Amino acid sequence: MISTRVSTIRPSATLAVDARAKELRGQDVDVVSFAAGEPDFATPPHIVDAAAAATRDAGMHKYSPAAGLPELRQAVAEESNTTVDGVARIGAENVAVTNGAKQAIFSVFATILEPGDEVLLPVPFWTTYPELVGFFGGTAIPVPSRSVPGDLPSVDDLEACVGPRTKALVWCSPANPSGAVADEQRTRAVFDWAEQRGLWIVSDEIYRKLHYAPGPLATMRALGCPGYERLVVIDGVSKAYAMTGWRVGWVIGDAEFVRCVVRLQSHMASNVGNVAQAAALAALTGPQGVVDDMVAAFARRRALVIDRLDTIGGLSLLRPTGGFYAFPDVTEAARLRGIDNTRDLALRLLDDVNVAVVPGEAFGMPGHIRLSYALSDERIEAGLDRIAAYLG
Ligand SMILES: Cc1ncc(COP(=O)(O)O)c(C=O)c1O
Known part of the structure; x- marks a missing residue:
């Protein structure tokens, strides 16, 4: 028997979206994912070099x-x-x-x-x-x-x-x-x-x-x-x-x-x-310029995401000023599409326009979706075009 303690841990609300996104990718569908909770950059080389040197230290x-x-x-x-x-x-x-x-x-x-x-x-x-x-x-x-x-x-x-x-x-x-x-x-x-x-x-x-x-x-x-x-x-x-x-x-x-x-x-x-x-x-x-460079890229992408989201009707956004996420309220936009919860909206966005987002249910705030902007400017543009076409 599995302990009560572990069996009551709820599966992540992102899993359904993740599983479907992987299935689609497996069929060679071009999915734009705003779901990642991590920077898209590689670890800076001087850090990797220090690790490589450490592997040789007995x-x-x-x-x-x-x-x-x-x-x-x-x-x-x-x-x-x-x-x-x-x-x-x-x-x-x-x-x-x-x-x-x-x-x-x-x-x-x-x-x-x-x-x-x-x-x-x-x-x-x-x-x-x-x-x-x-x-x-x-x-x-x-x-x-x-x-x-x-x-x-x-x-x-x-x-x-x-x-x-x-x-x-x-x-x-x-x-x-x-x-x-x-x-x-x-x-x-x-x-x-x-x-x-x-x-x-x-x-x-x-x-x-x-x-x-x-x-x-x-x-x-x-x-x-x-x-x-x-x-x-x-x-x-x-x-x-x-x-x-x-x-x-x-x-x-x-x-x-x-x-x-x-x-x-x-x-x-x-x-x-x-x-x-x-x-x-x-x-x-080590040198902290690597962080500054990543922050500059995130700042640019943040501006891009805010500008684009502002043009989509039925959607409102609390301006994000840190991290790499935007969390718009899409209740009205979803309703206009006949969808009454964001878990379903996330699945629809994935199936219909091949965009992955995390539904607000995962964060105790349904009615919203989380978009990570840790992806390239081009992919952000492409993904937001698809969301705008779907919700607009
Ligand atoms: C708010 C917050 N705290 C902690 C973590 C975990 O960070 P780590 O990858 O170092 O375990 C995350 C990762 O998504 C996070 O968003």
Whole structure:
């Protein structure tokens, strides 16, 4: 018998679209996919070279500390300090390296949640959060923004959903799937509110470097890392350095908390692959122009997607300012086509015009579709032409 814990994990709502897209491709159909959650760029060559060199280092062929290679932990700490204000605030003891940011989130929930705990999740949310909260016996409480649907919630929105069992708040800015970014004022207000209530803040900053508005990005880490011992920052190399397949992420937090995460990691996975860690070290310590180049390409594509979506009737878009996603509200456009939910719309777009998108149902916000703009300008144009022809 399969355990209740695992059998209650819901299959991803993207699976139906994925499976159909693969079937069509297998029949040589030209599918334009806006479904990818990863950069389309190759990992920059100097990072790959560092990994190649690591494969020839015999020391890298053995187990290494479960917390991560000491030099990588140190580099993560230094990079984080630079992000905040350049002052040496946290050290390697505040960092645990994990198999991608996803495992960091798994380990964080494992470390803080008791059965019955409630976790506040701004809507729309990345699909993994509620599944992992549920896996550890917690209850995910969706928190919509009541003033601007799809935006990150205000303190009032959060206050409307908090209760005696609330343990934590997940904060993802820039957000997947909306591309929403919280400004300095909102970030501070939410941080102060959560701190006063003694809530854990799980700040997922994986899209931190992919940010298109002028000025620095406001982060929870800048406010409470260190300082608030229940602030946990999630980060990694996957998105900013085009390294999704390398599987290196990390948790930053209070040293005692990090020791607990490492204890779990030591039984769950031992260390993250050393070669991948060497690559991540090269990413953090090498030239950062590679990130700037990718950000420039994403910024251009973002403008293209916004311009084109604006011309499609019956569709409205909260301007994304970070990440590489747009999340338009297509309720009206779908209705005009006689389709009453976005899961069906996604399947229709795939079958009728061969475009793959992820339906809002996957993110707790039906009526929307997520379009990733991590594909070439030409493919974006071709895909949006098809969507416009179908919905327009
Ligand atoms: C919000 C968010 N957090 C974390 C992750 C996981 O990143 P990683 O590939 O490093 O596990 C993703 C990946 O899609 C994401 O969108």
